Amino acid sequence: MVDTAHRNTDGTGVADGVGVTALLVAAARALESHRSDSLARDVYAEHFVRAAEASADWPVHPSQVPDGDANPLWGRFARYFGLRTRVLDDFLLRSVRVGGARQVVLVGAGLDARAFRLDWPPGCVVFEIDRKEVLAFKHRVLGGLSATPRAARVPVPMDLRADWVDALPRVGFDPAAPSVWLVEGLLFYLPPAAETYLIDTVERLSAGGSALAFEVKLEKDLLEYRDSPLYTATREQIGIDLLDLFDLAPRPDSAGRLTDRGWSTSVHTPFDFTRLHGRGPLPEPNDALAGNRWVFAEKPHTAGGARGA
Numbered sequence: 001m002v003d004t005a006h007r008n009t010d011g012t013g014v015a016d017g018v019g020v021t022a023l024l025v026a027a028a029r030a031l032e033s034h035r036s037d038s039l040a041r042d043v044y045a046e047h048f049v050r051a052a053e054a055s056a057d058w059p060v061h062p063s064q065v066p067d068g069d070a071n072p073l074w075g076r077f078a079r080y081f082g083l084r085t086r087v088l089d090d091f092l093l094r095s096v097r098v099g100g101a102r103q104v105v106l107v108g109a110g111l112d113a114r115a116f117r118l119d120w121p122p123g124c125v126v127f128e129i130d131r132k133e134v135l136a137f138k139h140r141v142l143g144g145l146s147a148t149p150r151a152a153r154v155p156v157p158m159d160l161r162a163d164w165v166d167a168l169p170r171v172g173f174d175p176a177a178p179s180v181w182l183v184e185g186l187l188f189y190l191p192p193a194a195e196t197y198l199i200d201t202v203e204r205l206s207a208g209g210s211a212l213a214f215e216v217k218l219e220k221d222l223l224e225y226r227d228s229p230l231y232t233a234t235r236e237q238i239g240i241d242l243l244d245l246f247d248l249a250p251r252p253d254s255a256g257r258l259t260d261r262g263w264s265t266s267v268h269t270p271f272d273f274t275r276l277h278g279r280g281p282l283p284e285p286n287d288a289l290a291g292n293r294w295v296f297a298e299k300p301h302t303a304g305g306a307r308g309a
C-alpha cells in the first residue's frame with residue numbers, strides 16, 4: 001500500500017526547482033521495479049512518488065502507462081534510469097565488497113534508497129548529500145514507512161554550489177580511509193565551477209584505493225537535442241523542462257581532470273550496458289541520451305599506503 005500521508009503542500013519542498021528531478025527518477029525506478037524483466041528493484045520509490053503533490057498522479061506501475069514502452073518518458077527514458085540504477089548498484093557493491101571501501105558518499109542523493117535496499121557489508125556508512133528540502137521529504141516518507149537502513153546512514157543537507165569540503169569530515173567522514181563516491185544524475189544541473197570544485201573535493205577527500213562513478217553529458221547533447229522526444233515528452237506529460245534546469249554553460253572535462261591527477265578512468269555510454277544486460281535503451285536518431293557518459297574512476301593506492309579495511 002502506498003503512503004500518502006507525507007505530501008508536501010507548502011511550496012518549499014522536494015518538488016521545488018531541481019528537486020522535482022529526484023521524483024522523476026523515483027518514478028522511473030518504481031516502474032522498473034514492477035517490470036517482469038526488471039534490472040533493479042526499489043520498493044521505496046513508489047512511496048516517494050505518491051507522497052509528493054507534484055508527482056502523486058504519475059505512473060508507478062507499467063500497467064498505468066497506456067502506451068507502455070512506446071511512451072518516450074515512461075518507456076524508454078524510465079528504462080534508462082532503471083539501467084543506470086542497476087549499473088551503479090553493481091559499481092557500489094563491487095567497491096565495498098572487492099575494493100574494501102566502507103564509506104559510501106551519494107552526492108546529489110535525491111530519493112536514492114540504496115542505504116535501505118542494498119546488502120552492505122558490516123561497518124559501511126552511507127553519506128547522503130542533497131538539498132535540505134529533498135532530504136527532509138525523504139526522511140518524512142521513509143519514517144512513515146518505518147524503513148530501516150542496512151548501513152549507518154548520515155544525511156548531509158547542503159547546497160553543492162557552496163564550499164563543502166569540510167562538511168563530510170564534520171559528520172564523521174575519514175579522508176584517510178578509502179571511500180566510494182557516486183554522482184548520479186547531478187553534474188549537468190551544476191554550474192561548471194561547482195562541478196570542478198566537486199571533482200577536486202572528491203580528489204582531496206579520497207584516500208588511495210577510493211573509487212568514483214559519475215554521469216556527464218557531452219556539451220553537444222545539451223545544445224543539439226532540444227527537440228528530442230525524451231525532453232519533449234517530459235515537458236508535455238509532467239511539465240518538467242529538463243533543459244531549463246540544466247546548466248547550459250560549457251562543461252569541464254572532469255574525467256580528464258582526474259586522469260591528470262593520477263586516477264584511472266574509463267568512460268562508457270549507457271548503450272554499452274544495454275548490450276551487456278540485454279535490456280535498456282539503444283541509440284536512436286535525435287537522442288537526448290546520445291551525449292550521456294558514465295565515468296568510472298579509481299585512485300591508485302599510494303606506494304606503501306594501506307589497502308582499505
Ligand SMILES: C[S@@+](CC[C@H](N)C(=O)[O-])C[C@H]1O[C@@H](n2cnc3c(N)ncnc32)[C@H](O)[C@@H]1O
Nearest residue numbers: 019021022025108109110130131159160184185
Ligand atoms: C536527477 S536527481 C538525481 C538523484 C539521485 N542521484 C538519483 O539518481 O536518484 C538530481 C538531484 O540533485 C540534487 N541537486 C541538484 N542541484 C543541487 C545542489 N546545488 N545542491 C545539492 N543538491 C542538488 C537535486 O536536489 C536532486 O535530488
